Amino acid sequence: MRNPFFNIKKNLSGIISLVFIILVALIAFFAYAIAPDNSKNANQMHLSIHSKAPGFEVDMLVIPNDIEPQSSINKLLYGDKNPDIEIPIINYKISNDTIYYQEFNQFDYKTLSLQLIDGSPIMHKKFYFGTDKFGRDVLSRIIIGARISFSIGFVAVFISLIIGLIMGCLSGYYSGFVDQTIMFIINVTWSIPTLLLVIGITLALGKGFWQVFIAVGLTMWVEVARVVRGQVISLKQREFITAAHVLGFSDFRIITRHILPNITSPLIIICAANFAASILIESGLSFLGLGAQPPMSSWGSMIKDHYNYIILGEPFLAIVPGVCIMMLVMAFMLLGNSLRDVLDVKN
Numbered sequence: 001m002r003n004p005f006f007n008i009k010k011n012l013s014g015i016i017s018l019v020f021i022i023l024v025a026l027i028a029f030f031a032y033a034i035a036p037d038n039s040k041n042a043n044q045m046h047l048s049i050h051s052k053a054p055g056f057e058v059d060m061l062v063i064p065n066d067i068e069p070q071s072s073i074n075k076l077l078y079g080d081k082n083p084d085i086e087i088p089i090i091n092y093k094i095s096n097d098t099i100y101y102q103e104f105n106q107f108d109y110k111t112l113s114l115q116l117i118d119g120s121p122i123m124h125k126k127f128y129f130g131t132d133k134f135g136r137d138v139l140s141r142i143i144i145g146a147r148i149s150f151s152i153g154f155v156a157v158f159i160s161l162i163i164g165l166i167m168g169c170l171s172g173y174y175s176g177f178v179d180q181t182i183m184f185i186i187n188v189t190w191s192i193p194t195l196l197l198v199i200g201i202t203l204a205l206g207k208g209f210w211q212v213f214i215a216v217g218l219t220m221w222v223e224v225a226r227v228v229r230g231q232v233i234s235l236k237q238r239e240f241i242t243a244a245h246v247l248g249f250s251d252f253r254i255i256t257r258h259i260l261p262n263i264t265s266p267l268i269i270i271c272a273a274n275f276a277a278s279i280l281i282e283s284g285l286s287f288l289g290l291g292a293q294p295p296m297s298s299w300g301s302m303i304k305d306h307y308n309y310i311i312l313g314e315p316f317l318a319i320v321p322g323v324c325i326m327m328l329v330m331a332f333m334l335l336g337n338s339l340r341d342v343l344d345v346k347n
Contacts, residue, residue: 014338017331024328028146032079037140040079043295046135048104049088051314054130060123061087061101129320142324144297149279149328152213156278157271159217164224169255172232189222195284202290212291216278227270231263265343272336276329283325299325
């Protein structure tokens with residue numbers, strides 16, 4: 001038998017996809033440590049420099065804001081809840097203990113006592129991906145938004161896996177009324193368009209972060225259940241299952257100890273596909289305004305907020321998050337294809 005690891009090493013697209021997914025996962029976890037704007041949800045607004053092109057640079061007058069102390073762990077997980085106040089400026093001069101500054105797109109000079117500031121009050125800032133319509137750093141919003149995509153993937157796949165395994169095992173292992181009832185539920189759920197069903201569940205549960213996760217998970221279990229049912233039906237006719245019955249093992253033990261370990265390969269493949277599908281569904285919901293709610297950063301909501309900028313000369317505001325969604329979904333699909341080739345016992 002060939003080593004599966006040796007097989008996957010020859011699949012360059014699978015390796016690249018896996019590395020990319022791990023990289024995005026690390027970026028998502030350490031998002032607030034990496035993002036230039038580490039405020040909560042990367043929501044530091046600078047209205048005077050809104051909709052600037054990638055690579056825009058400006059000087060910032062930074063005023064410390066230490067109202068409430070916050071631990072480093074809390075900042076890493078939830079962002080800086082009390083970020084420093086940043087004022088974009090185009091000109092300034094310091095005289096004695098006073099700084100005279102001219103705000104961006106303003107003509108009058110304002111003054112500020114340097115006794116309120118420790119260290120240098122001026123910071124040069126570069127917005128590598130530009131700024132959105134509220135003057136927020138697009139790069140920071142992209143990085144923080146990666147958390148939503150990965151979270152929705154893990155939670156939705158976990159919920160669909162639990163429900164799909166239970167329904168699929170019951171339907172495949174037991175025939176008659178149990179199988180007919182579960183298959184009726186599966187067929188009815190399958191016949192409803194996925195996005196429409198998710199919208200209905202979301203409206204019933206309410207708009208919000210966790211509601212979307214639950215809604216997506218409750219609509220993706222059908223694919224898992226159908227695959228599990230087919231695998232269980234084929235396995236329960238095998239000799240080792242018949243031997244387990246003869247030895248008097250319980251149905252629960254036969255399913256958990258003898259059947260489930262033999263269907264892990266197709267489950268891994270379908271989980272990779274469901275991960276990609278959940279990211280697309282969440283992006284669609286956020287685009288419709290039913291996903292993550294403002295000011296929470298989401299790739300789908302970023303497209304929704306700026307899709308009209310495509311014809312206004314600033315298409316990057318919608319294209320950048322769209323490309324991020326495309327690359328992450330494509331990585332999971334390529335990884336799923338690679339896993340299918342590696343885990344296929346016929347090869």
